[in-house]
Amino acid sequence: MSYVGWNSKPEIVWDRPGFKQGVTIYRTLEGSRYAWRVPFDGVVTQAMAADLLCVSVMSINNWVRAGKLNELQVDGPSLIPLHEIKRVKGILDSQGRLYSE
Numbered sequence: 001m002s003y004v005g006w007n008s009k010p011e012i013v014w015d016r017p018g019f020k021q022g023v024t025i026y027r028t029l030e031g032s033r034y035a036w037r038v039p040f041d042g043v044v045t046q047a048m049a050a051d052l053l054c055v056s057v058m059s060i061n062n063w064v065r066a067g068k069l070n071e072l073q074v075d076g077p078s079l080i081p082l083h084e085i086k087r088v089k090g091i092l093d094s095q096g097r098l099y100s101e
Helices: 046-053 057-066 083-097
Strands: 011-014 024-031 032-038 043-045 077-080
Touching: 024 046, 032 057, 043 083, 046 057, 046 083, 077 083
Parallel strands: none
Antiparallel strands: 011 024, 024 032, 043 077
């Protein structure tokens, strides 16, 4: 597997707003376009959460450690529910940063 173009900017398309809003993430790697659909009740990794929120992976990691962003406790990589991403996205869109509660 080649990682040429792995850092290409993803195209993020949110479904229509509502309770069952999901998201589709498109990436172009080596000239091929790939789509990853996340349903409304799905989970994402910290790296995908960073792409969706337009922040760094370290910011996501810090928010999880500080308890500002909830994760699922599983063996393996950190998984973040999409409803948490939507909650934090709403805060970031309205306030510009994630304040302590």
